[in-house]
Amino acid sequence: MMQVVSKEIPIFAIIINKSLFPEPGFYMITNFIYHFGRYVMLLGQSLGGPRKLNIYFRETIRHMMDIGIGSIIIVALIAFFIGAVTAVQFSYQLGGTLIPRYYIGYIVRDMTIIELAPTITCLVLAGKVGSNIASEIGGMRQKEHIDAMEIMGVNTASFLILPRVIAGLTMIPLLVFMAAIISIFGAFVASVPIGLFSADEFIKGLGMFYDPYNVFMMFVKSVVFAFILITIPAYQGYNVKGGSIELGNASTAAVVFSNVFILLSDYFIALLLTT
Amino acid sequence: MIRVEKIYKQFGDLEVLKDINVEFERGKTNLIIGRSGAGKTVLLKILIGLIIPTSGTVFYDDTDFYKLNKKQIRKLRMEVGMLFQASALFDSYTVEENIRFPLDMFTNFTPAEKSNRVNSCLEKVNLEGVNNRYPSEISGGMQKRVGIARAIVMHPQYLFCDEPNSGLDPKTSILIDQLIRDITRENNITTIINTHDMNSVMEIGENIILLQDGHLVWQGSSGDVLTEDSGIIQNFIFASPFLQRLKKLALEK
Numbered sequence: 001m002m003q004v005v006s007k008e009i010p011i012f013a014i015i016i017n018k019s020l021f022p023e024p025g026f027y028m029i030t031n032f033i034y035h036f037g038r039y040v041m042l043l044g045q046s047l048g049g050p051r052k053l054n055i056y057f058r059e060t061i062r063h064m065m066d067i068g069i070g071s072i073i074i075v076a077l078i079a080f081f082i083g084a085v086t087a088v089q090f091s092y093q094l095g096g097t098l099i100p101r102y103y104i105g106y107i108v109r110d111m112t113i114i115e116l117a118p119t120i121t122c123l124v125l126a127g128k129v130g131s132n133i134a135s136e137i138g139g140m141r142q143k144e145h146i147d148a149m150e151i152m153g154v155n156t157a158s159f160l161i162l163p164r165v166i167a168g169l170t171m172i173p174l175l176v177f178m179a180a181i182i183s184i185f186g187a188f189v190a191s192v193p194i195g196l197f198s199a200d201e202f203i204k205g206l207g208m209f210y211d212p213y214n215v216f217m218m219f220v221k222s223v224v225f226a227f228i229l230i231t232i233p234a235y236q237g238y239n240v241k242g243g244s245i246e247l248g249n250a251s252t253a254a255v256v257f258s259n260v261f262i263l264l265s266d267y268f269i270a271l272l273l274t275t
Numbered sequence: 276m277i278r279v280e281k282i283y284k285q286f287g288d289l290e291v292l293k294d295i296n297v298e299f300e301r302g303k304t305n306l307i308i309g310r311s312g313a314g315k316t317v318l319l320k321i322l323i324g325l326i327i328p329t330s331g332t333v334f335y336d337d338t339d340f341y342k343l344n345k346k347q348i349r350k351l352r353m354e355v356g357m358l359f360q361a362s363a364l365f366d367s368y369t370v371e372e373n374i375r376f377p378l379d380m381f382t383n384f385t386p387a388e389k390s391n392r393v394n395s396c397l398e399k400v401n402l403e404g405v406n407n408r409y410p411s412e413i414s415g416g417m418q419k420r421v422g423i424a425r426a427i428v429m430h431p432q433y434l435f436c437d438e439p440n441s442g443l444d445p446k447t448s449i450l451i452d453q454l455i456r457d458i459t460r461e462n463n464i465t466t467i468i469n470t471h472d473m474n475s476v477m478e479i480g481e482n483i484i485l486l487q488d489g490h491l492v493w494q495g496s497s498g499d500v501l502t503e504d505s506g507i508i509q510n511f512i513f514a515s516p517f518l519q520r521l522k523k524l525a526l527e528k
Contacts, residue, residue, distance in 0.1 A: 048345075055379050147325055148363040152377045152429075153352035 039235045045157040046165070059163035067129050067164075068171030072178070074128060075121055079179035082116050083108065083186030091196040101197040105205020108187040113214045117180035119266055122225035125172060126258035130233040133164060134254035137237030138247045146238070161234045165227065172226035173219050180218065217273050224265050229258045276301045277322060277433065277465055282331035284317055284489075291317045293489040295331070302463045304456050304479045306470055309486035310511070315469045318486065319437055322467065323355060324348060335433065353381055356426030358436040358455075362418040364410040364425070370397075371406035374425045381429070396424035400454060416447035420454070427458055433465045434458065440472040448472060452479045473512055476500065485511060501525060 090104045137160055140146050149156045184206065192199045233254035240250045277299040284292040291314045299305040307315045320326040322333055324340060333340040335351060343351060364373050374393045378384055384392070397403055400420040410418055419439060426434060436455060440448040452472075456479045459466040468475065476483060480497035485508060493508050500512055501522060513519045 052380055143366075144359045144361065144363040145365055148357065148359060150325065151323055151352055151355055151357045151435075152380065153349040153355075154380055155349070 035235075038239070039231070042157050042161070042235055042238060043231060045155065046161040048155055048158055051155065051158055051162075056159075056163055059159070060166050063164045063167035064171050066132070067125075067167050068175065071125060071128060071171075071175060074124060075175050075179050076182050078120065078124055079117065079182040080186035080189075082120055083112060083183030083188075084190030086111060086116065086183075087187035087191040087202075088196065091191060100201075102201040102205035102208070104191070104197055105187075105202040106208045107205070109184060109206050109210075110214060112180050112183040112187075113218050115266075117183055118176045118218050118221035118225060119262065121176050121179045122172065122222065122229055122262050123259055125175070125226075126229040126233075126262060127255050129168070130229045130254045130258045131251045132233075133230065134233040134237040134240075134251045135247060137234055138240035138250050139237075141238065141240045142243070142247060157238065160238065161231065164234060165230050168226045168230035169223060172229075173222040176218060176222035217269070220273065221266065221269055224269060225262045228261045228265060232258045232261060276336055277467065278334040279318075279322070280332050280334065282318070282321060282328050282333070284314070284321060284326070285329045291489050292321070292328070292486075295486075295491050297484055297491060297494065299465055299467050300482055301465045302460060303466070303481040304459050305465070305467045306476060306480045306483045307467065307486065308470060308476060308483060308511070311471075313486040314489045315486055316437060319435060319467065319469045323352075323357065323435055353377075353429060354432040356429065356431035356434045358419065358422045358426050358434075358439055360438040360441055362410070362415075362422040364418055364421055366410055369407050369409055370402075370413070370421050373410070373421060374428050376425070377429045392428060393424075396428050397421075399427070399458070400424045401450075416443050416451070419443065419447075419451055423451070423454060423458070427462075430462070431464060434467070436466070436468040436470075438470055438472075439468060440470060440475055445474065448474060449478065455479065473518070476512060487511075 087104060087108050090107050091101075094101070094104060137146075140160070146156050146160070149159065188199070188202055191197060192202060233251075236250040236254040236257070240247055279295055279297045279299075282292055282295040284290075295318060307318060309315050317326055321328050324333075328341075332342075338351065340348070340351070364370075365376070368376065371390075371393050374396055375389050378389045378392060382389075393406070394403070397406070400423050402417060402420050402424065405413060405417065405421075410421070413421070423439075426436075434455070439451050439455060443451065452475050455466060455468065458464070468479075470476070477497045477500065480500070483493075483495055483497065483500070484491055485493040487507065493503070493505065495503060495508075500508060503509070513522050
């Protein structure tokens with residue numbers, strides 16, 4: 001097998017090796033535009049045909065199992081401890097102030113729903129699911145599976161990316177919703193039995209100033225983050241060239257860029273939906 | 276028939292193929308041979324559109340491949356089968372699912388029809404009863420045969436094989452060669468094989484092209500190889516003293 005030589009340099013390489021370029025700032029911008037353009041084109045290609053619905057349905061279910069069921073334990077574990085730590089920390093910070101203790105329930109609820117559940121869950125999933133997607137698709141590229149499908153006439157971008165996107169957009173908001181509930185439960189379990197505040201105070205706080213718009217915001221964030229953490233790794237994996245080192249780099253880049261764009265979009269969504 | 280016209284390919288400063296003009300005939304096993312790095316795989320990938328040539332074009336019968344749009348290319352590719360060097364079988368699918376994959380994607384056959392087609396392909400490659408095994412559970416030679424079965428399941432008009440004998444023992448190599456030749460003749464398809472294997476050259480080489488440093492330097496059949504006196508072909512095919520002695524014996528007989 002002959003490895004096709006490419007002069008294209010992954011954007012990740014530019015960040016980690018500035019000595020490659022005399023003007024890294026300028027090169028980073030042009031390189032970013034280049035990769036962003038290819039990313040958009042790949043997404044456009046993934047919406048094209050031909051496709052057999054039953055095959056796509058089967059693939060979507062498989063990825064829903066991988067992304068959703070396969071991530072329940074890690075998401076639950078992290079959500080529980082985030083809720084627990086948030087409650088303990090706020091209890092400490094509000095100690096000795098005139099703010100009533102039941103405000104802790106209110107703060108934990110809104111922090112969890114608005115920020116912690118969608119953002120932390122998706123950052124974790126970017127590591128777990130994102131690196132998995134980049135490695136899986138990248139491995140298929142290296143083992144010529146993608147070439148084999150192309151030669152059969154399969155729209156590989158569509159076959160490999162679309163079912164994952166649908167699975168991610170379905171399962172990740174559900175995981176985030178689950179994380180929010182577990183997080184609040186974690187806050188209760190970690191604080192009430194040791195006497196940081198009473199169960200009544202916590203429950204009273206949970207019911208205060210409830211605004212369903214915050215739940216809507218949580219779902220908006222989880223959908224956007226899900227799209228990012230599925231499509232960026234898919235792009236990285238789909239364009240892998242070379243051997244195991246490049247595959248490792250693609251997997252790392254997938255996680256790094258997913259995290260960066262999740263945090264960036266978090267800021268913009270917060271701006272858009274709260275001001 | 277596949278016709279290559281004035282193909283030139285460059286990667287950066289590296290010129291890989293230079294002015295390749297050749298015709299691969301229908302019903303024959305066409306072989307591309309040459310040393311490692313001679314440009315064989317690049318030429319094969321250009322033929323199927325996985326690599327775009329710097330200049331030149333490829334005709335599938337009378338159709339200019341590089342003037343087709345994406346939709347037309349996908350349609351044409353349904354008439355193409357390819358056996359990859361490492362078989363490229365999908366790890367998470369069983370043998371049957373691998374072979375059935377193109378049928379699932381592009382036909383409206385019933386499950387029974389698909390199953391019949393899969394079994395008939397497995398029978399053709401002498402691999403019955405392995406339907407439910409995974410690629411990791413079968414040998415390299417069996418994987419090649421599954422790869423061939425998958426390549427022919429859609430009844431292609433064009434069959435491409437990238438080093439079908441690599442990593443196989445001599446006996447299995449001969450079986451694979453014979454299988455490819457039989458399929459080519461029975462179905463009257465255009466088969467193009469990229470190989471290093473000199474046994475394949477002599478056994479099934481009906482139309483052989485030799486690439487050297489990106490140039491097409493020789494064309495002929497396995498019969499021509501024996502009688503050809505030019506240094507290029509002799510140095511490449513009969514490189515070892517043992518093969519030179521064998522050639523001498525063959526000519527004496």
